[in-house]
Structures are given as C-alpha cells and as structure tokens.
Amino acid sequence: MQPITTTDAPAAIGPYSQGIIANGLLFISGQLPIDPATGAFISNDPVDQCRQSLRNIEAIAKAAGADLSKVVKTTVLLKDLGSFAAVNAAYAEFFPNVAPARTTFEAAALPKGALVEIDAIVSL
Structure with missing residues (x-):
C-alpha cells in the first residue's frame, strides 16, 4: 500500500x-x-x-497521477437528502462524459457540521 498526500486538499483530521x-x-x-x-x-x-x-478529490487523484475521468465509484453523504437534486446537478458538472457508479446516503451528522462528504475509488 502507498499513501497519497497533497497540500492541494485538506489534511486528514484523524x-x-x-x-x-x-x-x-x-x-x-x-x-x-x-x-x-x-x-x-x-x-x-x-x-x-x-x-x-x-475539487479535493480531484487534487488527491492528481497527486496520484490520475484525474476525475478515472473515478469508478463514489459515495456521497448528505446531511439533508432534500438537497439531492441540486447537489446531483453540481456533481454532474465534474463527470461530463461517464459518471462513476455511486451510492448516496442521508447522514444524521457529518464531521465538523458539513452538509456534504464524498469519497472515491479511482482506477490507476
């Protein structure tokens, strides 16, 4: 396993x-x-x-030599699923050609009071 770190994305908070x-x-x-x-x-x-x-995901992918076109799967956590349609439209801006597989959940609480958290799996 090889860790990837970049100052172009926020440092891990844990x-x-x-x-x-x-x-x-x-x-x-x-x-x-x-x-x-x-x-x-x-x-x-x-x-x-x-x-x-x-953008943070994109920076980490770039640090590993990849880009968003290589994202194969994401998980989107939303504080309020009522924002799904608007968030979905913004999300689509980042994947204009082929959208990755995705799971979306409403979460009762996210770290630091965030409204959105997204993870990704990228093919290298």
Missing part, C-alpha cells in the same frame, strides 16, 4: 490517509468541503460544498 493506492486502485477518504488554503468550509450551501469536496 488517523487516516487522504488516499491509499492498493492493487491498481486509489481509495480516497471522505472529503469534506474544506478549502485547503483556509482550512474552512467554503460556504454553508450544499451545492458549493459538493463542488469543493469534488
């Missing part, structure tokens, strides 16, 4: 890696909508938070 390469896949830990430059959420809007979480 005992985990931003990403791990194993068996030709990159497993990206759940990304909160934290701006790595400020260490804060970019806004309190789930659409903006979705975009930032995906």
Whole structure:
C-alpha cells in the first residue's frame, strides 16, 4: 500500500490517509468541503460544498497521477437528502462524459457540521 498526500486538499483530521493506492486502485477518504488554503468550509450551501469536496478529490487523484475521468465509484453523504437534486446537478458538472457508479446516503451528522462528504475509488 502507498499513501497519497497533497497540500492541494485538506489534511486528514484523524488517523487516516487522504488516499491509499492498493492493487491498481486509489481509495480516497471522505472529503469534506474544506478549502485547503483556509482550512474552512467554503460556504454553508450544499451545492458549493459538493463542488469543493469534488475539487479535493480531484487534487488527491492528481497527486496520484490520475484525474476525475478515472473515478469508478463514489459515495456521497448528505446531511439533508432534500438537497439531492441540486447537489446531483453540481456533481454532474465534474463527470461530463461517464459518471462513476455511486451510492448516496442521508447522514444524521457529518464531521465538523458539513452538509456534504464524498469519497472515491479511482482506477490507476
């Protein structure tokens, strides 16, 4: 296993890696909508938070030599499933050609009070 770390995505807030390469896949830990430059959420809007979480995933994938076109699976956690349609539209912006397989859940609470958290599996 090989850990992947980049300053272009927020540092892990616990005992985990931003990403791990194993068996030709990159497993990206759940990304909160934290701006790595400020260490804060970019806004309190789930659409903006979705975009930032995906930008963080993109940065980690790039650090491993991949990009979003190689994402094969994501999990999207939403504080409120009522924001699904709006978040879904923002999510689609990042996958214009082939959307990865995905699971979406409503979560009672997310770390740091986030409205969105997204993880990913990337083919290398």
